[in-house]
Amino acid sequence: MKELQDLAHKLLSDGAVTVVMGWEQGPRGVRPAMITTAANSHRLIFDPRCVHNLATYLNPRRSHLKSLGKPAIVVKGCDAKAVAGLIRESQIKREDVVIIGVRCGGVVRKPTQAPELTTDTVSPRCGRCDAREPKLVDHLVGPALPEPPKTCSVDMVARLEQMPVQERWAFWREELSRCIRCHACREICPMCFCSTCVADKSRPQWIETSATPRANLAWQMTRVMHMAGRCVGCGECTRACPAEIPLGLILAHVAQSVEQRFSYRVSDDPTLPAPVGAFKTDDAQEFIL
């Protein structure tokens, strides 16, 4: 942690950056912090409660953050994938951001939890993690940490895939009936950067604005289609959802399907083209008559 604070202090006092985006201790658990003066760099921390994907603050949609000047951002491996995604899709320039990678040993489910990692408290996504040490970095800090404990929660994606199609329908109808269409899933997402979202368009209105299961299904299917091959699996949408809809299940399913079909896994390499938007002439087409 001292290493991280010293690095932030150096970057800010040298004038290499004008803001360091990291995490700090808040009144209720860990919260994101924008450190703008070297004197405040001692506030930065990193522990398993640093759940937030801070890459969302680099999203050009958050134009008000531009006034903070050149940023340095502290990233875990999963967050680095989101930064790479923004670079890959020409939303930010690599040279416009200083990336401080931290070696991660898994995070808990919520930033308000205790920092101890057990099979009950660890975030389920950490069990599938393939990026505990980010590669797209300017500085890499922190000691190498042991592997996160495997979560004891069931693999709901596999369970849903095995269900008969009518049961899946009933499951999602039930889950999506709770959606209040607050669009928190979109707002927190580091990869949602359209200046006007299709869900906000009214002429023509492709997605109804009322929170009926029909409109909610249309919204979530559209969101997932836009995330295919782009979602970094940070799970922030699931965490932000006030109705606790397991949105991550759909995204995880689509990520698996993209990997099987197009041999593409989202990584922190910004030079690989995204699978939707690219194609191969011999892509599988067993479903086409």
Place this chain on the structure above:
Amino acid sequence: MTEPNESFEPKIVAFVCNWCTYTGADLAGTSRLQMAPNVRVVRLPCTGRIDPLFVIKAFERGADGVIVSGCHPADCHYTAGNYHARRRFAIFRDVLSFMGVDTGRITFSWVSASEGGKWRDVVNETTERVRQLGPFIDYQALSFASAAMPKGAELPS
């Protein structure tokens, strides 16, 4: 799912590309091929123009089945539109299935301008398949169900 109903006439929306399938369907018509009259054709410039939202909207507005059809690979009028569409619909099909929509309700096909007979077969097969699946009341009933509706409450029929 409802019982198969022989008297049920499914409503099917076909999103087709201007250059191949629309011309193919036209050929089927001028060749006087007999086919099911259940399909409403929507002509678009290219399969690459077909947003998955079109399909969602068709189901929302009462379609029981959807056909998406365009040029064979390597035949796209715009060089690569159908290749992009193929990737998009491979994923969309998985999404639909994962959300609980029977993939039998949606047909993807390549029909060229000279394949009037193939278009007839696609239309007849899809109509028959959707007829067996019955009306898509599951989707249509969603609009009546609100968040406030108690679990297991009766839906208006």
